[in-house]
Amino acid sequence: MSVYFPQKFLPYLLLLPQLAVTAIFFLWPAGQAVEQAFYQEDAFGLSRDFVGLDNFTELFTSPEYFASLKTTMVFSFSVAFLGLAVALWLAVMADRVIRGAMVYQTLLIWPYAVAPALAGVLWWILFDPSMGPVALLLESIGIDWNHFINGDQAMILVVISATWKQISYNFLFFLAGLQAIPRSLIEAAAIDGAGPTKRFWDIVFPLLSPTTFFLLVVNLVYAFFETFGVIDATTQGGPGQSTTTMVYKVFNDGFVGLDLGSSAAQSVVLMVIVGLMTVVQFRYIERKVQY
Amino acid sequence: MIENRPWLTGFSHLILVLGVLVVALPVWVAIVASTHPANAFGVGHIPMWFGDQAFANWHQMLIGKEGQASHMLRMTLNSLIMALGITFGKIAISLLSAYAIVFFRFPFRGLAFWVIFFTLMLPVEVRIVPTYEVIANLNLLNSYTGLTLPLIASATATFLFRQCFMSIPGELVEAARIDGAGPIRFFFDILLPMSRTNIAALFVILFIYGWNQYLWPLIVTTDDAYYTLVMSVKRMLSVPDGDIEWNKVMVSTLLAMIPPVLVVIGMQKLFVKGLVDAEK
Numbered sequence: 001m002s003v004y005f006p007q008k009f010l011p012y013l014l015l016l017p018q019l020a021v022t023a024i025f026f027l028w029p030a031g032q033a034v035e036q037a038f039y040q041e042d043a044f045g046l047s048r049d050f051v052g053l054d055n056f057t058e059l060f061t062s063p064e065y066f067a068s069l070k071t072t073m074v075f076s077f078s079v080a081f082l083g084l085a086v087a088l089w090l091a092v093m094a095d096r097v098i099r100g101a102m103v104y105q106t107l108l109i110w111p112y113a114v115a116p117a118l119a120g121v122l123w124w125i126l127f128d129p130s131m132g133p134v135a136l137l138l139e140s141i142g143i144d145w146n147h148f149i150n151g152d153q154a155m156i157l158v159v160i161s162a163t164w165k166q167i168s169y170n171f172l173f174f175l176a177g178l179q180a181i182p183r184s185l186i187e188a189a190a191i192d193g194a195g196p197t198k199r200f201w202d203i204v205f206p207l208l209s210p211t212t213f214f215l216l217v218v219n220l221v222y223a224f225f226e227t228f229g230v231i232d233a234t235t236q237g238g239p240g241q242s243t244t245t246m247v248y249k250v251f252n253d254g255f256v257g258l259d260l261g262s263s264a265a266q267s268v269v270l271m272v273i274v275g276l277m278t279v280v281q282f283r284y285i286e287r288k289v290q291y
Numbered sequence: 292m293i294e295n296r297p298w299l300t301g302f303s304h305l306i307l308v309l310g311v312l313v314v315a316l317p318v319w320v321a322i323v324a325s326t327h328p329a330n331a332f333g334v335g336h337i338p339m340w341f342g343d344q345a346f347a348n349w350h351q352m353l354i355g356k357e358g359q360a361s362h363m364l365r366m367t368l369n370s371l372i373m374a375l376g377i378t379f380g381k382i383a384i385s386l387l388s389a390y391a392i393v394f395f396r397f398p399f400r401g402l403a404f405w406v407i408f409f410t411l412m413l414p415v416e417v418r419i420v421p422t423y424e425v426i427a428n429l430n431l432l433n434s435y436t437g438l439t440l441p442l443i444a445s446a447t448a449t450f451l452f453r454q455c456f457m458s459i460p461g462e463l464v465e466a467a468r469i470d471g472a473g474p475i476r477f478f479f480d481i482l483l484p485m486s487r488t489n490i491a492a493l494f495v496i497l498f499i500y501g502w503n504q505y506l507w508p509l510i511v512t513t514d515d516a517y518y519t520l521v522m523s524v525k526r527m528l529s530v531p532d533g534d535i536e537w538n539k540v541m542v543s544t545l546l547a548m549i550p551p552v553l554v555v556i557g558m559q560k561l562f563v564k565g566l567v568d569a570e571k
Contacts, residue, residue, distance in 0.1 A: 108311060121544050172563060250419060
């Protein structure tokens with residue numbers, strides 16, 4: 001594109017709506033969070049004192065914050081790993097069958113459209129300690145399931161709910177990736193006597209690695225920021241702090257605990273993390289363009 | 292087909308069918324649960340086959356009991372307003388800003404691009420408290436503007452349209468200019484018709500995004516005239532332990548998930564295109 005319209009004023013007018021919304025609802029609150037992070041406010045919002053980096057030092061020395069960091073890591077990597085593994089397996093199977101791949105696709109992608117909070121509710125009823133069919137099944141084989149009391153079980157529940165929703169997305173990208181692998185490569189390996197399993201690990205899986213890496217980043221971002229609903233609708237961060245992720249803690253400390261200074265400091269930390277993740281994502285995408 | 296291994300093909304089908312069943316299991320239980328009276332749920336018991344209260348439950352939830360109107364239709368309307376408001380808002384402002392960035396040269400063009408890019412790094416969840424304060428200061432709590440406007444800035448949509456516009460040959464702009472078309476005319480008569488598939492694909496993705504908003508409506512609405520379906524399910528669950536009316540919760544859950552699921556299944560091709568494009 002090398003031909004442009006000559007108007008000088010019009011482009012600003014065209015940009016105005018987006019820039020206005022960005023400034024009012026993104027930059028302003030982000031600035032407020034940064035400012036707030038250096039103040040300590042009383043719970044009624046009547047007075048506030050400048051406290052320098054106290055909110056941050058308090059944060060980084062608080063065992064609860066590190067617990068939430070660990071929870072976030074466990075949760076995010078479990079969701080990403082489980083979601084990728086199950087979706088890849090299903091996609092490999094769907095790539096194999098000649099008839100019906102599209103039908104399976106239709107039957108597998110719809111959970112993408114279900115809100116995270118609703119996904120949590122749907123799995124809660126299956127795992128409900130007193131009446132959920134899966135919980136009763138587990139009880140019959142000797143596992144006492146109660147995610148309201150047992151922190152690990154609460155974590156398993158939110159991981160399953162969050163993964164269930166994300167499988168559809170991963171499946172679509174894996175299937176597209178698999179279908180893009182040249183058949184001749186697979187055929188050559190088959191002629192050389194490599195069986196399906198060997199072909200998968202030695203040819204298909206390495207060739208899929210760009211897709212896998214891309215999905216890993218997307219899944220981590222998803223688990224970090226888009227699973228608030230799953231946690232809020234099912235465990236609300238509990239029992240104890242066992243499912244309080246960093247994003248959940250920002251909300252909880254801000255709106256429930258009314259510790260605005262700490263909540264703002266946590267927002268700033270999260271913004272830095274998103275920034276880093278965005279850079280990683282873009283670095284990778286730039287590389288993909290060159291392929 | 293590389294080689295003929297009937298047992299392996301059979302095994303593939305088996306795994307896929309199992310996958311489909313496991314994925315569908317929670318929804319099966321939800322549908323069944325929505326057809327039973329409230330007392331069908333108890334310790335050690337949950338119905339796994341359809342009951343006869345489907346009509347009664349849905350009727351009560353949608354229309355309301357005698358003398359007590361239901362909020363469900365109102366919430367459905369709110370969800371629809373929010374989803375469509377966010378979708379059209381995002382598409383409109385992103386089309387305009389991408390148009391400015393691609394087809395014009397002006398000072399601070401790069402800066403504008405970076406400001407928009409910045410929004411990628413600030414999901415509403417991470418700056419929820421200050422954003423709430425801004426909305427409160429602007430008196431936008433409990434309003435449709437408050438529900439939609441803060442969510443309509445979108446770097447993703449702007450990038451997508453920018454990508455799409457950059458592939459349009461310069462000759463087209465030249466030809467339009469020779470024929471006497473100004474920038475406004477070019478936008479409406481040439482650019483919009485050329486981008487309609489992209490717009491439609493993005494529409495599907497954004498509709499789902501808007502419909503499924505949860506945290507935002509939960510905090511900016513306290514007046515039940517503005518509640519949306521997805522967030523209302525949480526409120527039905529926030530009752531003392533054991534008093535949850537599961538049949539009603541499941542009716543709400545199903546109602547809240549049917550529209551976006553239908554959109555995905557009905558517009559599968561556009562949905563897949565939208566997903567792939569949005570991640571480029």
